[in-house]
Amino acid sequence: DAKTTQPPSMDCAEGRAANLPCNHSTISGNEYVYWYRQIHSQGPQYIIHGLKNNETNEMASLIITEDRKSSTLILPHATLRDTAVYYCIVRVPYGQNFVFGPGTRLSVLP
Amino acid sequence: NAGVTQTPKFQVLKTGQSMTLQCAQDMNHEYMSWYRQDPGMGLRLIHYSVGAGITDQGEVPNGYNVSRSTTEDFPLRLLSAAPSQTSVYFCASSYSRGRAHSYEQYFGPGTRLTVT
Numbered sequence: 001d002a003k004t005t006q007p008p009s010m011d012c013a014e015g016r017a018a019n020l021p022c023n024h025s026t027i028s029g030n031e032y033v034y035w036y037r038q039i040h041s042q043g044p045q046y047i048i049h050g051l052k053n054n055e056t057n058e059m060a061s062l063i064i065t066e067d068r069k070s071s072t073l074i075l076p077h078a079t080l081r082d083t084a085v086y087y088c089i090v091r092v093p094y095g096q097n098f099v100f101g102p103g104t105r106l107s108v109l110p
Numbered sequence: 111n112a113g114v115t116q117t118p119k120f121q122v123l124k125t126g127q128s129m130t131l132q133c134a135q136d137m138n139h140e141y142m143s144w145y146r147q148d149p150g151m152g153l154r155l156i157h158y159s160v161g162a163g164i165t166d167q168g169e170v171p172n173g174y175n176v177s178r179s180t181t182e183d184f185p186l187r188l189l190s191a192a193p194s195q196t197s198v199y200f201c202a203s204s205y206s207r208g209r210a211h212s213y214e215q216y217f218g219p220g221t222r223l224t225v226t
Contacts (some may be wrong), residue, residue: 001225042116044153055137074157093208097143097168098215100152 004088009105012082018075020104022088025069031090033064034098037072039084044100047073049087078108112137114218116201122224123191131186131221133201141214142184143205146170146197147220153200159184191225198222 005023012018024033029079035047048055048062050071055062061074075082117132135142143158155168159178173195175187184203188195202215 041198041220041222043202043220044215045217046214097155097158098153099155100145102150102152 004090004101006086006088006101006104008102009107011107012078013076014080014108014110015077016025018078018082018106020073020086020088020106021070022068023070024088025092027068027090028042028092032092033062033068033071034089034091035060036061036087036098036100037084038087039081040058040102055104072084075108078106080108082106082110083108111130113137114201114203114216116199116218116221118221119219120222122226123188124226125191125193127191129188129191131188131189131199131201131223133184133186133218134182135166135184135201135216136182137203137216138181139203140206142178143202143215144170144174144176144184145200145202146195148197156186157179174214183226188223193225209222 025101032049032051034049036044037047038044048057048060050062064071085103085105087100090099114135132208140161144169145151145153154170156170156174157168157176159165162178162181165176165178177185201218204215
């Protein structure tokens with residue numbers, strides 16, 4: 001599975017959009033991009049995933065560049081409850097294991 | 111559905127003691143796994159199982175044993191606890207190959223283990 005690079009921390013004002021970048025320049029053609037988050041000390045929670053098209057669900061939007069070497073997770077209206085560590089992971093769709101790096105610690109500020 | 115449950119929530123062990131961390135899921139998922147998370151770090155895979163009777167090692171398997179006698183349960187055994195095993199342990203489950211796109215792993219609440 002390809003490796004990813006994320007900034008260690010970011011701040012965002014409450015109510016504004018939070019844009020979390022991820023670099024995955026060695027991604028293979030059959031690898032998907034997944035995003036999870038971990039709030040405080042809870043177990044990680046699935047957010048969204050995509051292959052090459054932009055994706056949106058009730059939690060977030062995922063924008064993948066045309067060359068698929070990077071992506072951005074967008075939380076459109078961040079709230080204090082979105083303060084968490086966000087993990088970007090790339091893997092094949094039927095792969096068994098997720099490899100969690102250190103992620104990005106997002107702090108949503110009042 | 112209760113999802114993924116883990117017991118105990120907290121545990122303190124002395125060096126050399128053994129114990130079993132329990133994990134159960136009621137979603138009929140084939141795939142289950144154990145991760146550990148040290149302070150400020152991401153999760154590291156200890157062991158995983160693709161179905162009852164089948165287990166395999168992950169990134170950091172030393173000092174841990176697993177077995178999978180049923181689909182629902184996947185206990186993690188610490189054979190002889192060491193201070194380096196102080197960590198938070200998470201169990202997870204998901205569908206496996208051929209059943210569905212296994213994009214979502216469901217995680218338990220974690221067990222916080224301290225070894226003194």
